[in-house]
Amino acid sequence: MADQPTGNRSAIIAAALIFLGMLIGGYFLPDAVNYLAQYSVWLAVAVGxxxxxxxxxxxxxxxxYQKRHGR
Incomplete structure (x- = not known):
C-alpha cells in the first residue's frame, strides 16, 4: 500500500467515510422515523x-469535486 499514489488513498478514505456515514445513518433511521411518526407521519416520511x-x-x-480537480 506504500507504493500507491496519494489520490487512491484519499479516494479510499472518502469512500470509507461515506460508507460509515450511510451505515450509521441507516442504523438509526428506523428508530428516528418511528419516534417522529408519533408526532407527525409526514415529518417521519420527510426524514426518510x-x-x-x-x-x-x-x-x-x-x-x-473530482471533476473540478481533474481526477
Whole structure:
C-alpha cells in the first residue's frame, strides 16, 4: 500500500467515510422515523426521504469535486 499514489488513498478514505456515514445513518433511521411518526407521519416520511436524497447528494458532490480537480 506504500507504493500507491496519494489520490487512491484519499479516494479510499472518502469512500470509507461515506460508507460509515450511510451505515450509521441507516442504523438509526428506523428508530428516528418511528419516534417522529408519533408526532407527525409526514415529518417521519420527510426524514426518510431526506436520508435517501442525502446519499445521492453526497455522491453528486463528490463527483463534482473530482471533476473540478481533474481526477
Amino acid at each position: 426521504i431526506a436520508f435517501v436524497l442525502a446519499v445521492f447528494l453526497v455522491f453528486w458532490l463528490r463527483g463534482r
